[in-house]
Amino acid sequence: MELICDNEKGEKLRLGSTGPFWLVSVSGLGSDFNVYTSKSSGQDGENYNGSDAQKRNIVLTLELSLQGYEEQMEKLYCFFQKDLPGTLTYDGGKPRKIRYYVEKVEPEPETFMPTGSSPYETRNVTVSLICPDPRFYALDDQLTQLAVWQGKMKFPLRLPLQLNASGQSVTLTLDDSVKDYDKIGITGHTVQDGSGDPSPDHVRAIHGATTLTVSDGGSNSRIIPLPKELYSLPDGTADSYDAVSGSGMQKVGAVVLNGSEPWIKADVSTGTIGVFTLNVSDAILSSSKDSILCDHFTSVDLAGTNTNLVINGISLNNTAHQIRIATDITSNLAAFQSWLAANPVTALYAIAVSQRVSRKESVPVYRPTAVLSLDAGTLSVRAIGRFTVTEKVNTLIGNVRNDSAVPMGLTVTLRASGTVVNPSLYDIGRQELMQVNITMHTGDVVIITTADGDKRVKLISGGVTTNMNNKMLYPPKWLQARRGDNLFRYNADEGINNLSVSILSTQAYWGA
Numbered sequence: 001m002e003l004i005c006d007n008e009k010g011e012k013l014r015l016g017s018t019g020p021f022w023l024v025s026v027s028g029l030g031s032d033f034n035v036y037t038s039k040s041s042g043q044d045g046e047n048y049n050g051s052d053a054q055k056r057n058i059v060l061t062l063e064l065s066l067q068g069y070e071e072q073m074e075k076l077y078c079f080f081q082k083d084l085p086g087t088l089t090y091d092g093g094k095p096r097k098i099r100y101y102v103e104k105v106e107p108e109p110e111t112f113m114p115t116g117s118s119p120y121e122t123r124n125v126t127v128s129l130i131c132p133d134p135r136f137y138a139l140d141d142q143l144t145q146l147a148v149w150q151g152k153m154k155f156p157l158r159l160p161l162q163l164n165a166s167g168q169s170v171t172l173t174l175d176d177s178v179k180d181y182d183k184i185g186i187t188g189h190t191v192q193d194g195s196g197d198p199s200p201d202h203v204r205a206i207h208g209a210t211t212l213t214v215s216d217g218g219s220n221s222r223i224i225p226l227p228k229e230l231y232s233l234p235d236g237t238a239d240s241y242d243a244v245s246g247s248g249m250q251k252v253g254a255v256v257l258n259g260s261e262p263w264i265k266a267d268v269s270t271g272t273i274g275v276f277t278l279n280v281s282d283a284i285l286s287s288s289k290d291s292i293l294c295d296h297f298t299s300v301d302l303a304g305t306n307t308n309l310v311i312n313g314i315s316l317n318n319t320a321h322q323i324r325i326a327t328d329i330t331s332n333l334a335a336f337q338s339w340l341a342a343n344p345v346t347a348l349y350a351i352a353v354s355q356r357v358s359r360k361e362s363v364p365v366y367r368p369t370a371v372l373s374l375d376a377g378t379l380s381v382r383a384i385g386r387f388t389v390t391e392k393v394n395t396l397i398g399n400v401r402n403d404s405a406v407p408m409g410l411t412v413t414l415r416a417s418g419t420v421v422n423p424s425l426y427d428i429g430r431q432e433l434m435q436v437n438i439t440m441h442t443g444d445v446v447i448i449t450t451a452d453g454d455k456r457v458k459l460i461s462g463g464v465t466t467n468m469n470n471k472m473l474y475p476p477k478w479l480q481a482r483r484g485d486n487l488f489r490y491n492a493d494e495g496i497n498n499l500s501v502s503i504l505s506t507q508a509y510w511g512a
Contacts, residue, residue, distance in 0.1 A: 003060070005079070007086040013079050020072050021062045024124060028058035029090065031510035032134075053510065056131035058088065058100065063122045073107065073125070080105050080127060088129060089139070090512040096136040098512075100129040133453070135406055138507035146398040146490050146501040161385035169373035170381050171217070174365065177385025181244050181363060184372065185380035186212065188230025188239035188252065190293060190348060197298040199312045200329055206295045206346050208232075208254075209377035212243055216366035227359035229254070230377055234299075235290035237350045239357075246360030253282055253351040255323075259340035265333040266324070273311060274331035278323045282351045287318035293348040297325055316349060323347060397428070397489045398503060400481040406508035408481040409451025414490075416440035418498030425501070427479050428487040435473035440499075450478040481505055 002016035003023060015023040033053050037046035064072050080086075080102040089097045108124045161177055191207045198204040208229040215221030224243065231252040232238035241248030257278070266275035284291060289299040292315060300313035302324070311328045330336050372379055402408050414423045414436075423446065424435035436446055436457055445460040446468065455478045457468040479488070490501040 002091040004089040004091060005086055006089070007079060007081070008084050011079055015060065015062065020064065020068070021076075022064075022122075024061040024063050026058065026060050028056055028129075029512040032056070053134045056098070056134035057103070058098075058129040058131065060127040060129070062125045062127060064125055066121045066123055069123060076105050076125065076127070086129075088131075090136065092512065095139050096509055096512050097139055098131050098136045099133060100131045103128040103130045135508040135510065136512050137509070140506075142400070142505045142507065144398040144400050144488075144503040144505070146395055146488070146503065161383070163383045164381070166378060166380045168376070168378060169371065170379055172370045172372070172381065172383060174367045174370055174383060175385065176367065178365060178367075178383050180365060181381065182384050183380065183382040184212070184243035184363060186226065186230060186241045186243065186248070186374065187378045187380070188232050188241075189377040190231045190233070190252075191376050192293075192295070198295055199298065200296050200327070200343065204295050206231075206293065206348065207376060208239075209374050211375050212363075212379075213371075213373050213375075214364055214366070215371045217369045217371045220366060222364055224361050224363065227357045231348050232377075233291060233293055233348060233350055235288060235350065237291070241357065243361065243363055247356065247358045250355040250357050251351060253280070253349050255280065255347050255349075257323075257340050257345040257347060259337035263333060263337060265331075265336075269331050271331060273326060273328050274333070274336055275324065275326045276333065276336055277317070277320075277325075279321060280323050280349065281321055282353065283316055283321045283323065284350045284352045285318050285321065286316045286350065289315060291350040292316050292323070294345060295347075296343065296345045297327070314347065321352070323349065397487055398501075400486045400488065400503055400505050402481040402483050402486060402505075402507065404507050404509050405483050406510055407483075408505045408508055409449065409454065410479060410481060411504040412448040412450070412479075413502045413504070414440070414446040414448075415500040416442060416444045416495070416498055417500065418442055419495045420444075420492050420499045421494035423492045423499055423501075424473075424490065425479060425503075426489045426491060427477075428489055429485075430482075432477045432479060433473065434477045434479045436468060437471050437473055438468060440495075442498075450480055 002014060003026065005013040005015065013021070015021050017023070033051045035051045036049040038049055039046040082102065084102070086100055087097050088100050089095060106126045161175055163172055165172060186209060188209050192204040194204045196202060208231040210226055210229050212224040212226060213221060214224065226241060227248065228250065230239035230241060231254060233252055237251050239248065239250050239252050261278050263276045263278050266277055269275045287302040289301045292299050294314045297312050297314035298310070300310045300315050302315050302318070310326060314323065314325050316322065317324055329339055372381055412425055420440040422435060422437050423440065424433055426433050434448065436448070438459065440446065446457065448457050449455065457472060459466045459468045488503065490499065492499050
């Protein structure tokens, strides 16, 4: 048997069958309990009220040679110091350790040897150690992972697929590493039927992008409607949408003029040419013909002015949010509105403030061939294979084994990789719940310790540690591992997939 003492300074002292400190005897290594009883008048025997383990007193008797005695005693005094905690390790069949404080280092009374006595005479020294926690502990901790990360990298290393493609129709060759598209950007485009300048007698219908078609190049396909018809204008203004995120921006306004609008006849009208204006609050201030497009009228820089009285022309206004039409159909306002009712006119124009559009649709991923196409517009597709370094495996339930009769305190570590609401640990066998009522965010760590005399909860967030004992679900349950198997399951009100849990425990014993 050997005893090893370690102090807080990192120094080590071995006590056993070799010098300079021979271990003669040791006491206080066994179990020692106080039993409390009470006695009633006339009662045979007494009633058992309970028991407890008080602090432990370990007494070591050491033997020192008289040769170099003063030097060895000074080493003992320097090693076993007041207020300096240490660890005593019992190195027997099953090594165990215990924390101590020094009570005394006492040499036996000095005796005087006659002249010529043996130089191998020895002198005993008593070292008394007080252990506030009377339990011995195993040298190694036991770690139980309730959610673990498994490495997924394999060699030779194969990098994931990365594809980018653009056009009205794109064809991709995908492998299993591509789980979804990273981006399916759609830029609107306006298509007009026929050719030449539109006029009341030469109508050129207007179309934009309305659908996205995804297929495997064969019989499997799906048509996905866009959240709105996406247009473009000659000045480059265009609507946009991302089918993956489900969001986009409308930059082109579209209106169907049917005569019910509050049109105004402009003063520049003549007996044969009518100039009519309509207030459009979201239109930009512009006199450019490239900022407007129409199916019945030709786009001009500024319609219905003395310098630009273009017949059957349409424009915006650079001083007011208006659409202006100059036409020889009629110069009478009522007659013009009647004509619009019989001949609805579609006009596209640049809007002053872009508007957000949104609608989320799932897009199928066909393998090995995926064909994506639009009825109008341009696609910008990005597909990147996933490169998985580690993968989280949720076991949810873990077993903490305790082969001793001493209940084990636990150190439970909760780590958040996203938002987690009210994480908890449940003792399945005893049906007890230990829960912390907080909301954790990415990178937050909650550490719960349940050992006797060391029950606490702390949150580490952004490098700052905060006491969270008051956030325990009331009445608090400080779960411990009893003798045998202890099954624990973790949970959360929200975000359980963002939670990783580990339990650290140390086997405890009532004696060495």
